[in-house]
Amino acid sequence: MNSYAPQDAISEQAETVAHKGHFYGVYLLCSQSLDSRYRGKCYVGFTVNPKRRIRQHNLGCDFGGARKTSRKGPWQMVMIVHGFPNNIVALQFEWAWQQPALSTRLKIYPELKRKLPRETYFDYNFRILSRMLGVGPWNRLPLSVRWLETDYERAFNVPLPNHMEIVSGKVSISASQRKRADDTVAPAAAAWAAECHLCMQPIKQPERSRLGCTNPTCRLTSHMLCLANYLLSDEPGHYIPIGGECPLCETRLSWAALLQHKRLLSGVPEELQDQDEDLSDGPDVDSDVECMPELSD
Ligand SMILES: [Zn+2]
Ligand SMILES: [Zn+2]
Structure with missing residues (x-):
């Protein structure tokens, strides 16, 4: 060589x-x-x-x-x-x-x-x-x-x-011709707009429609409807899921517990919900899908 x-x-x-x-x-x-x-x-x-x-x-x-x-x-x-x-x-x-x-x-x-x-x-x-x-x-x-x-x-x-x-x-x-709406938003103007891990679209009204996982080390973020549909895929014929595995961390989830978890979190300010851990030893499912629009080149 x-x-x-x-x-x-x-x-x-x-x-x-x-x-x-x-x-x-x-x-x-x-x-x-x-x-x-x-x-x-x-x-x-x-x-x-x-x-x-x-x-x-x-x-x-x-x-x-x-x-x-x-x-x-x-x-x-x-x-x-x-x-x-x-x-x-x-x-x-x-x-x-x-x-x-x-x-x-x-x-x-x-x-x-x-x-x-x-x-x-x-x-x-x-x-x-x-x-x-x-x-x-x-x-x-x-x-x-x-x-x-x-x-x-x-x-x-x-x-x-x-x-x-x-x-x-x-x-x-x-x-792609299919320009995503958030690609056009300037980074400064776009606050921490979460995207759904399942459909990869923004969650427009997180306080109402966002669900997370009950496992505190898991950062799953999804539309309530997307997670319901995901869990229902294992329970054909039902309209309300009973539970299933978290798509990210495999934790066994119960739908009732998820909703209760959401009610608890909605009373807590966002910054207290996920605290920054030290690099490398804390779990973190921070993913591109949570993050911000394309920066202009
Ligand atoms: Zn979704
Ligand atoms: Zn999970």
């Missing part, structure tokens, strides 16, 4: 275009902060548009970045897993990667519960990912593991299922 890496050639050759509305990715960020408290820390998130998402993380939470990553960067998006059939499957993958100790599918691997003393945050997250790709239901999905930063690129020490591919290079999302 040449010792001088033709950087430009690499990035040009590899920019892949994915179609808007068909791309669901779960990415890994690594902090390049000069502050030793943050340097090397990692963050797992979900996005439908990686380029927009990394920009948001680096601009901070006023621009749609996660509070957890705000002012702890700059962040590099080092890899992204894509090829999920829909946002729910991708969000489940994100949640398990963030919470290997809680995921029912990963609980059987106690070695994933925590980072080893000498292990870097990146190596720990890579170890969790390597395991996840071999476990059902994810091992049946036609996933692509895409390296976005060549410095981090390394071989998997377990063979991946044959139908998965390992690729490298950036990915951009093609524009």
Whole structure:
């Protein structure tokens, strides 16, 4: 191999275009902060548009970045897993990667519960990912593991299922005629407008129509109707759901408890509902879908 890496050639050759509305990715960020408290820390998130998402993380939470990553960067998006059939499957993958100790599918691997003393945050997250790709239901999905930063690129020490591919290079999302209303809103004007994890549309009257999960570590946000429909898909013939599994964290939900939970929360100011935790050890399902409109280029 040449010792001088033709950087430009690499990035040009590899920019892949994915179609808007068909791309669901779960990415890994690594902090390049000069502050030793943050340097090397990692963050797992979900996005439908990686380029927009990394920009948001680096601009901070006023621009749609996660509070957890705000002012702890700059962040590099080092890899992204894509090829999920829909946002729910991708969000489940994100949640398990963030919470290997809680995921029912990963609980059987106690070695994933925590980072080893000498292990870097990146190596720990890579170890969790390597395991996840071999476990059902994810091992049946036609996933692509895409390296976005060549410095981090390394071989998997377990063979991946044959139908998965390992690729490298950036990915951009093609524009679509179907312009979403919130794409046109200026970042400053758009407050923290939550989007539904299930239909990915904004929740216009959150105080009335937003439902979350009863598991405090889960950040599920959805329209009441979308969650009802999701739960009803397991109970054909009913109009009011009894319960079911949370689409994100697999917690067993009861519809009555969800409504009661909502009533309790509606009496509490928003900022007290989800407090910022320390980076890397607190659970956080902060996802692109919660975040803000496209920043103008
Ligand atoms: Zn919805
Ligand atoms: Zn949940």
